[in-house]
Amino acid sequence: MARMKFLCDAERCIECNGCVTACKNENEVPWGVNRRRVVTINDGVIGAEKSISVACMHCSDAPCMAVCPVDCFYKTADGVVLHDKDLCIGCGYCFYACPFGAPQFPQAGAFGLRGKMDKCTFCAGGPEEDKSEAEFKKYGRNRLAEGKLPACAEMCSTKALLGGDGDVIADIYRERVARRGAKGAEAWGWGSAYGQPPRSGQPGAAPATPAGGKS
Amino acid sequence: MNRHLATAAAAFCFLCIAGCMEVEQVSNAQKQAGQTVRRDTNPWSNEPLAAGPGWKKGDRASWEEQIKKRQFAQHEDRRIYQ
Numbered sequence: 001m002a003r004m005k006f007l008c009d010a011e012r013c014i015e016c017n018g019c020v021t022a023c024k025n026e027n028e029v030p031w032g033v034n035r036r037r038v039v040t041i042n043d044g045v046i047g048a049e050k051s052i053s054v055a056c057m058h059c060s061d062a063p064c065m066a067v068c069p070v071d072c073f074y075k076t077a078d079g080v081v082l083h084d085k086d087l088c089i090g091c092g093y094c095f096y097a098c099p100f101g102a103p104q105f106p107q108a109g110a111f112g113l114r115g116k117m118d119k120c121t122f123c124a125g126g127p128e129e130d131k132s133e134a135e136f137k138k139y140g141r142n143r144l145a146e147g148k149l150p151a152c153a154e155m156c157s158t159k160a161l162l163g164g165d166g167d168v169i170a171d172i173y174r175e176r177v178a179r180r181g182a183k184g185a186e187a188w189g190w191g192s193a194y195g196q197p198p199r200s201g202q203p204g205a206a207p208a209t210p211a212g213g214k215s
Numbered sequence: 216m217n218r219h220l221a222t223a224a225a226a227f228c229f230l231c232i233a234g235c236m237e238v239e240q241v242s243n244a245q246k247q248a249g250q251t252v253r254r255d256t257n258p259w260s261n262e263p264l265a266a267g268p269g270w271k272k273g274d275r276a277s278w279e280e281q282i283k284k285r286q287f288a289q290h291e292d293r294r295i296y297q
Binding site for chain 2: 002062066072073074075078082124126127129131142144147148149153154159162163164165172175176
């Protein structure tokens with residue numbers, strides 16, 4: 001049984017925001033709502049800056065599901081965490097519970113009034129008729145029902161973002177890291193990310209000492 | 216006549232009182248998160264697109280097989296080095 005997950009390879013992500021754009025375009029996500037975003041780690045630290053693409057991680061034991069007072073969340077047979085917008089009351093509990101900041105709330109009016117929660121659906125739509133107009137308007141495109149993977153992962157130019165069954169993408173990542181000749185810090189960097197061992201003095205080679213300070 | 220009137224008055228009073236009563240609230244200890252929404256369908260229960268990836272409608276195994284192939288298409292190492 002598949003358990004759908006995302007995995008982002010920080011060594012490969014070039015912060016192009018192609019995944020964000022693909023998601024926005026595929027699901028026609030409204031202005032102000034970002035189902036997916038690229039986060040920079042160690043921003044400005046020379047030699048240590050990395051980026052990862054973050055969205056709903058479709059947790060096996062989802063905290064949003066646990067705290068929802070109206071129980072609008074559910075998990076599909078493939079392990080995708082979805083929610084019913086007809087039940088959602090926009091309370092925001094899920095936003096506080098989620099460690100990834102995945103739940104998004106469109107601004108529905110003045111004074112910060114919140115609309116119904118919106119989040120990454122793993123391109124699996126929601127509790128409406130599959131591939132229907134209603135499903136698209138509320139939840140976006142149902143690519144899984146078309147036999148496809150999420151647009152963000154399939155669009156990723158460097159294949160940093162992998163999407164699919166946790167076992168399969170973990171296998172892909174494991175082989176990738178093994179091909180890099182991962183030995184501790186050698187697994188780090190651009191050169192190793194594409195199967196070539198990094199040469200010392202080149203970008204991607206493991207720094208002797210981490211250079212600190214903001215640029 | 217008076218007897219019927221008294222009975223009707225008593226029934227009316229009972230209904231008025233009953234309307235003010237509080238409904239008993241019983242906690243459902245068996246309730247589990249994620250069990251309320253049950254109206255979504257599975258992706259493999261759809262007809263595949265004409266020009267898209269194919270599987271047998273309703274057959275979960277065939278859907279999983281083709282989605283697995285799609286997942287491995289993300290593995291460029293396999294494409295390049297074999």
